[in-house]
Amino acid sequence: MPTLKDVLAIIMGGGKGVRLHPLTAFRAKPAIPIAGKYRLIDIPISNCINSGIARISVLTQFNSVSLNRHVSRTYRFDSFHSGYVEILAAEQTTGSNDWYEGTADAVRKQLLQIQSASPSDVLILAGDHLYRMDYSKMVEYHWANDADITVGVIPINGEEVDRFGVLKRGDDGRIISFCEKPKTPAAQSAMVSYPDRNCCYLGSMGIYIFRAGILATILNDNPDFDDFGKDIIPYAVGNLSVFSYEFDGYWRDIGTIRSFYDTNLELTRHDAAFSFYDPQGPIYTHARFLPGSILEDTNLQDVLLGEGCLIKHASISHSVVGIRSQIGRNCVITDSIMMGADYYDSPNHHQPIGIGENCYIQGAIIDKNVSIGPGSVIKSFPRGINDDFGTWAVQDGIVVIPKNTVIPAGTVIEPGMTAKQLGLPG
Structure with a gap:
């Protein structure tokens, strides 16, 4: 046998x-x-x-x-x-x-x-x-x-x-x-x-x-x-x-x-049907020796928070915030997934990795090592909408910012924008 x-x-x-x-x-x-x-x-x-x-x-x-x-x-x-x-x-x-x-x-x-x-x-x-x-x-x-x-x-x-x-x-x-x-x-x-x-x-x-x-x-x-x-x-x-x-x-x-x-x-809910930790069956991953996350005057509600993050004066709800995420002052993030970063230093230095201050993000997936400039606005589109705009995409209404992307300060991504605003021809 x-x-x-x-x-x-x-x-x-x-x-x-x-x-x-x-x-x-x-x-x-x-x-x-x-x-x-x-x-x-x-x-x-x-x-x-x-x-x-x-x-x-x-x-x-x-x-x-x-x-x-x-x-x-x-x-x-x-x-x-x-x-x-x-x-x-x-x-x-x-x-x-x-x-x-x-x-x-x-x-x-x-x-x-x-x-x-x-x-x-x-x-x-x-x-x-x-x-x-x-x-x-x-x-x-x-x-x-x-x-x-x-x-x-x-x-x-x-x-x-x-x-x-x-x-x-x-x-x-x-x-x-x-x-x-x-x-x-x-x-x-x-x-x-x-x-x-x-x-x-x-x-x-x-x-x-x-x-x-x-x-x-x-x-x-x-x-x-x-x-x-x-x-x-x-x-x-x-x-x-x-x-x-x-x-x-x-x-x-x-x-x-x-x-x-x-x-x-x-997974952000306290009563989520699946937990990544079970003493009889834990889920393993790469061991990272990161410090605990630092939250300064920040409001969190239904948030799954990774280690090594720095968040200042923000309001975050129903979202996942991945390892090494950096979120600036006065940001509002809801219904979103922020995957975090592979490192802390920005390769271009003029705009750090993470989310700059005074940003509003709703219904988005922010991939790793993304830099979003201060004052940017990202909102989800109606379900069923799919399109690729190069530096970002919409999949079934969800705005996806690809890995390593730099979004300039003051960028606005939301439904109802004109073709010119969306970067489309005509």
């Missing part, structure tokens, strides 16, 4: 992350900061460590420098521990000149390295979800059912059904049908699992456990299978023993700017 030491976890580094642009302009999706001090990749790695799965490989390709740096600096096991967290970067070889073409193709191209670890089973994870899960329970369920593949699933409602792989299962938990992102009413109604519930569908979490030999056979015998959800799982349901493992805890897919924004702001 295998043990957890025989399980290898594979965390997908994600694709180009178009739906999270411009946060993904300079980084991979799993490297995006969350909750003021963490990165998304910290979630699956921490879950693995807390579950007793200590052999972890992260597959990376797009904009992977910051992700690789964070993983290599943060997750170092000592020489007396058999576990590891390693980076498997996309590469061109004598056998293949192509980059990763999908989730399954990424695993196929790293199959030699995976097999060299001699795992009994392979746990496939995404790097852009927020949740706390004990994978050991899913692994034990997988073994107890003698399954070839086990898919982690969660109840979802009708509004979300076209964004997920949706499945139906038998009374024994075996998956009997699977549909990737059903669009039509007929396809959706055919996949209802719980007619008497609001969350009446079962959606795939993008978490899979494969018998290692089964995974290798599928990938080698089907070179045109590039994606787990679109290709491998539908094929496996009709040909192999595929079971579902239902998860009943908190889980969020951070796949869009809107979901990233809403999830972060949920």
Whole structure:
């Protein structure tokens, strides 16, 4: 009987992350900061460590420098521990000149390295979800059912059904049908699992456990299978023993700017459904030796505050304020995410990193190392509006200021501005 030491976890580094642009302009999706001090990749790695799965490989390709740096600096096991967290970067070889073409193709191209670890089973994870899960329970369920593949699933409602792989299962938990992102009413109604519930569908979490030999056979015998959800799982349901493992805890897919924004702001509430600290399952991240934050005559309400911040005479509500954030006098910030900074000194010195005095910011995401000049105003746009203005963007009405951007003093970004004010032609 295998043990957890025989399980290898594979965390997908994600694709180009178009739906999270411009946060993904300079980084991979799993490297995006969350909750003021963490990165998304910290979630699956921490879950693995807390579950007793200590052999972890992260597959990376797009904009992977910051992700690789964070993983290599943060997750170092000592020489007396058999576990590891390693980076498997996309590469061109004598056998293949192509980059990763999908989730399954990424695993196929790293199959030699995976097999060299001699795992009994392979746990496939995404790097852009927020949740706390004990994978050991899913692994034990997988073994107890003698399954070839086990898919982690969660109840979802009708509004979300076209964004997920949706499945139906038998009374024994075996998956009997699977549909990737059903669009039509007929396809959706055919996949209802719980007619008497609001969350009446079962959606795939993008978490899979494969018998290692089964995974290798599928990938080698089907070179045109590039994606787990679109290709491998539908094929496996009709040909192999595929079971579902239902998860009943908190889980969020951070796949869009809107979901990233809403999830972060949920965390600011005192009764938030998810906490980053649990004595039985803490979320780990890079250790930074920063001082406590200094707040001078400042009013905070429902604020998630990182360490090393300096805030003077400000009013902040329903917002996330990341590490090393500097906020000037008489600023009002609400319903916003400020990711903070990688350092304190400004590279140009004429306008320091952070938010200058007398600024009003509402409904915005301020990426790292941004400098916003004094007297600037930023307000959210109506939902559904999307546009890119170069130094800033609007995604589903949320104003996003990209990393390292300098916003001049007195800048105004708000709905109802003219094309000329917005920097548009005509």
